[in-house]
Every structure is written in C-alpha cells, then in structure tokens.
Amino acid sequence: MSGKLLSLLALPLAALISxxxxxxxxxxxxxxxxxxxxxxxDGEAWARDYQEDAGLVNLFGTRFGDRATNARRHTEVLQGPFAGSSLSMDVQDISMLGEDRAFAEAVLRVSDIASMPAGLPDRGDGVLYTRMSFLLERDDHHGWQIRFGHNTVVHP
Structure with missing residues (x-):
C-alpha cells in the first residue's frame, strides 16, 4: 500500500480520535x-447542563423528570441540609457511545456536612460519598447536555 493511500485512510481516524x-x-x-x-x-447552576426533560434519580430513589424540578430540589438541598458543605467530583470514566452519546461515571465527595441527613450513612466525619452516572447527548443547538443522571450512596 502506498504511503499516500495510507495517509488518506488515516485522516478520518485521526479526526475521529481528535x-x-x-x-x-x-x-x-x-x-x-x-x-x-x-x-x-445554586440549584439552577447545578441543573443548567441537563436537558429540559432530563431525568434524575437522587440518593433516596426519587426520580425527577425535568430540569426545573431538578433545579428546585437542588436549591432546597443546597440551602437546607447541605448548606455550607463542599463538593468534589472525581470523574472516573467517560465512554463515548457514538458521535452524539456518552456515558460518564464520577465519585462525589460531599464534605463539611453539619448534620448528616437521616437515611444517609454517617461515618461521624461529616463526609458523604456517592457514585453518580450520567448519560449525555449532543445536538447542534445545545452541544453536550445531561440526558439522565443517577446518584447512589457509597456505604462504608
């Protein structure tokens, strides 16, 4: 195979990888x-990158069916039981499921929780660990957005 032909075949692969x-x-x-x-x-900022009709399942198994409900609930939580806490997110994996879909997994660490909400594991250190999964979609108008999220408590 000639070098020129090999170069022509490699171009689409290089563009796809990039x-x-x-x-x-x-x-x-x-x-x-x-x-x-x-x-x-800011619950509105939390939900900003979700699609309008995106679903979300929270730590207690409650399903929210749209971005507005997600934003309201996060505002309540961030100004209520998790007020003053800090979040760090460690994205563990991003898998491309095609050109316009991806699946991502992250470990979340919420620290400085004044009083652990009932039903969540209390290690006595004011820290909560969760694992969150995201299905994302891309379109020409909005770019990448979260289609669905699911949060699960990591028990000690």
Missing part, C-alpha cells in the same frame, strides 16, 4: 462545573 478527545474534555468540564454550583448553593 473529536472524541475534545468531546471528553467538554463533558469533563460540564461535570466539574457542578462543584462551583454546589459551592455557590
């Missing part, structure tokens, strides 16, 4: 922006 890396970087940025929203106690 695009996937850019997509993963954008998804990483979206997820890490949750930390600043949490610190600000």
């Amino acid at each position: 695009s996937a890396g850019a997509d993963e970087g954008e998804i990483q940025r979206i997820l890490e922006a949750k930390e600043a929203a949490w610190e600000a106690g």
Whole structure:
C-alpha cells in the first residue's frame, strides 16, 4: 500500500480520535462545573447542563423528570441540609457511545456536612460519598447536555 493511500485512510481516524478527545474534555468540564454550583448553593447552576426533560434519580430513589424540578430540589438541598458543605467530583470514566452519546461515571465527595441527613450513612466525619452516572447527548443547538443522571450512596 502506498504511503499516500495510507495517509488518506488515516485522516478520518485521526479526526475521529481528535473529536472524541475534545468531546471528553467538554463533558469533563460540564461535570466539574457542578462543584462551583454546589459551592455557590445554586440549584439552577447545578441543573443548567441537563436537558429540559432530563431525568434524575437522587440518593433516596426519587426520580425527577425535568430540569426545573431538578433545579428546585437542588436549591432546597443546597440551602437546607447541605448548606455550607463542599463538593468534589472525581470523574472516573467517560465512554463515548457514538458521535452524539456518552456515558460518564464520577465519585462525589460531599464534605463539611453539619448534620448528616437521616437515611444517609454517617461515618461521624461529616463526609458523604456517592457514585453518580450520567448519560449525555449532543445536538447542534445545545452541544453536550445531561440526558439522565443517577446518584447512589457509597456505604462504608
């Protein structure tokens, strides 16, 4: 096979790899922006990157069916039992499921919790660990957005 033909075949693969890396970087940025929203106690900012009709299952198994409900509930939580707490998100994996879909997993650490809410594991140190999964979709109008999120408590 000639060098010229090999180069022509390699170009689409290189573009695909470059695009996937850019997509993963954008998804990483979206997820890490949750930390600043949490610190600000801003439920609207937390939900900003969810699609309008995105679903979310919280730590207690409650399902929220749209971005507005997600934002309201996060505002209540961030100004209530988790007021003054801090969030760190460690994105563990981002898997591209095609050109316009991705699945991401992250470990969340909520620290400085004054009093652990009932039903959540209390290790006595004011820290809560959860594992959160995200299904993301990209479209030409909005870019990458979260389609569905599911949060699960990590028990000690």
